[in-house]
Amino acid sequence: MAPPHLPNEIILMIARYLTPRGVANLMLGNWELYHLLRGGVIFDRTLGSSRNGVILWACQHDRKDVVLAMLHRQGEFAYRDWQGFEIVSKTPSSELHLPLRFAAFYGHVEIIKILLDWDINTIREDLRALPAAVSGQHLEAVKVLLGYSAKVPDDSPETSPFEDVYILEESPPVSEASFTPCHRHRRFLNQAFVDAIRNGYDEIIEVLVADGRAEISLCEAARIGNERFMKLSCASKPPNSLGEGRMSPLGVAAEAGHEGALQILIEAGWDVNLRDGNGRTPLFIAAASGQEAITRMLLGRKDVNADLANHQGHTPLLEASRKGYVAIIEQLLAAENVNVNPSTSSGQSALSFVAGQGIENAVRLFLSAGAHPDTRDHIGRSPLSLAAGAGFPAVVELLLAVDGVEPDSKCKQSQTPLAYAVLSGRFPGRINGEKINATANGDEQQMLDILRGSIEDRMACLGVEEEALRNGAALSIMNLLLEDNRVDPNSRDAKGSDIEG
Numbered sequence: 001m002a003p004p005h006l007p008n009e010i011i012l013m014i015a016r017y018l019t020p021r022g023v024a025n026l027m028l029g030n031w032e033l034y035h036l037l038r039g040g041v042i043f044d045r046t047l048g049s050s051r052n053g054v055i056l057w058a059c060q061h062d063r064k065d066v067v068l069a070m071l072h073r074q075g076e077f078a079y080r081d082w083q084g085f086e087i088v089s090k091t092p093s094s095e096l097h098l099p100l101r102f103a104a105f106y107g108h109v110e111i112i113k114i115l116l117d118w119d120i121n122t123i124r125e126d127l128r129a130l131p132a133a134v135s136g137q138h139l140e141a142v143k144v145l146l147g148y149s150a151k152v153p154d155d156s157p158e159t160s161p162f163e164d165v166y167i168l169e170e171s172p173p174v175s176e177a178s179f180t181p182c183h184r185h186r187r188f189l190n191q192a193f194v195d196a197i198r199n200g201y202d203e204i205i206e207v208l209v210a211d212g213r214a215e216i217s218l219c220e221a222a223r224i225g226n227e228r229f230m231k232l233s234c235a236s237k238p239p240n241s242l243g244e245g246r247m248s249p250l251g252v253a254a255e256a257g258h259e260g261a262l263q264i265l266i267e268a269g270w271d272v273n274l275r276d277g278n279g280r281t282p283l284f285i286a287a288a289s290g291q292e293a294i295t296r297m298l299l300g301r302k303d304v305n306a307d308l309a310n311h312q313g314h315t316p317l318l319e320a321s322r323k324g325y326v327a328i329i330e331q332l333l334a335a336e337n338v339n340v341n342p343s344t345s346s347g348q349s350a351l352s353f354v355a356g357q358g359i360e361n362a363v364r365l366f367l368s369a370g371a372h373p374d375t376r377d378h379i380g381r382s383p384l385s386l387a388a389g390a391g392f393p394a395v396v397e398l399l400l401a402v403d404g405v406e407p408d409s410k411c412k413q414s415q416t417p418l419a420y421a422v423l424s425g426r427f428p429g430r431i432n433g434e435k436i437n438a439t440a441n442g443d444e445q446q447m448l449d450i451l452r453g454s455i456e457d458r459m460a461c462l463g464v465e466e467e468a469l470r471n472g473a474a475l476s477i478m479n480l481l482l483e484d485n486r487v488d489p490n491s492r493d494a495k496g497s498d499i500e501g
Contacts, residue, residue: 060103064114146208197221222252223252223258262282333365384406396481
């Protein structure tokens with residue numbers, strides 16, 4: 001704002017009729033007016049939040065003279081209404097926390113010292129200025145705040161936390177011997193530590209480590225993955241001890257994909273097969289998280305047991321199959337001493353999982369590795385039944401070509417793979433994509449036409465083209481099964497119903 005072309009006397013006269021907010025805005029808007037009004041007008045007339053705005057501005061722009069003037073001339077920043085500036089609380093309240101954070105974020109060390117020398121109790125409860133200094137990457141500000149915070153008394157005040165905080169004259173120096181580090185700063189110290197590690201501020205990390213009050217779990221460090229801090233942390237932590245919630249730092253690093261952090265832990269003596277509270281090894285967690293590089297790294301070690309199961313009995317291969325991670329399945333199947341037929345407590349095998357998801361490449365890998373092609377779950381469903389019911393013709397064709405597959409196997413309800421295909425209702429050409437309901441009277445005749453007629457008749461009755469037949473789930477699956485002379489189209493289920501209804 002350009003200065004007004006008026007004599008200073010007139011400007012001062014006008015200023016005395018302005019509201020406190022107007023005076024503050026006038027001073028902040030122009031450097032010449034600031035110097036003119038910085039006397040009694042600005043400090044005596046500026047109240048409440050406008051006064052706080054002045055000191056914030058001074059802390060941001062490194063104006064030590066303004067900070068000192070505000071502190072000496074008023075020394076009290078009470079809670080006030082932001083609209084009318086009336087005092088809403090007669091209890092004194094410094095509100096110097098925010099100015100301190102501004103000074104810390106912008107790295108103005110001398111102002112930090114001024115504020116804390118004036119009232120060190122500003123940081124008795126609130127040390128948010130420390131994470132602010134870390135965010136601004138101001139090493140010296142971090143050092144100063146750590147020094148002052150170490151001298152804050154740890155006793156809880158018996159009276160109001162704001163009582164006796166504000167003094168109109170400078171406080172006398174306090175003996176350092178009367179102070180002990182304040183445990184209430186812990187969360188701010190830890191937050192600053194995490195921020196420094198996450199952003200790789202190595203010099204600040206070293207200062208916080210040397211201070212010794214900030215604590216961060218090795219699991220959290222592994223999740224962040226800062227290798228330099230990992231080395232520092234591992235040097236002070238005994239290996240093979242689980243953290244809170246019985247988490248393993250190795251597993252955390254594996255899940256996050258931090259190869260370097262994982263390697264540092266292993267070199268520090270951590271057991272590469274260490275299980276967490278759920279019985280999961282680092283390899284299990286890497287396989288379950290889709291971390292291909294970590295899986296490759298671990299399988300490249302001779303001391304890794306690739307087949308250790310968790311507390312539910314699931315192996316890394318079973319978990320990777322359940323999630324459908326083909327690249328990891330391939331790595332695990334190539335490893336030594338891996339059971340290629342793992343199964344859950346309900347009997348679902350790794351092959352069943354990938355067959356039911358239609359993952360053709362994974363099915364090929366399992367069949368090539370010698371997996372049993374006809375394993376059954378707790379209700380008797382084979383991989384072929386699961387693939388047929390889920391609508392994956394390519395997988396059905398693969399399984400039918402394998403020795404050992406029973407194409408007419410029955411589950412506990414005596415339903416065959418053909419029945420699963422029929423009951424799936426996955427037929428192309430239906431209006432609005434509606435599924436055919438094999439148990440509904442309206443669809444019964446259509447189902448009979450599909451089963452009894454030639455392939456051309458089946459296509460015609462449903463109004464589908466050849467391309468849709470090839471990709472048409474149940475119809476093409478039924479075609480594949482009916483062409484196999486081992487399949488009985490008149491097979492009956494447990495209720496006595498045959499495929500034709």
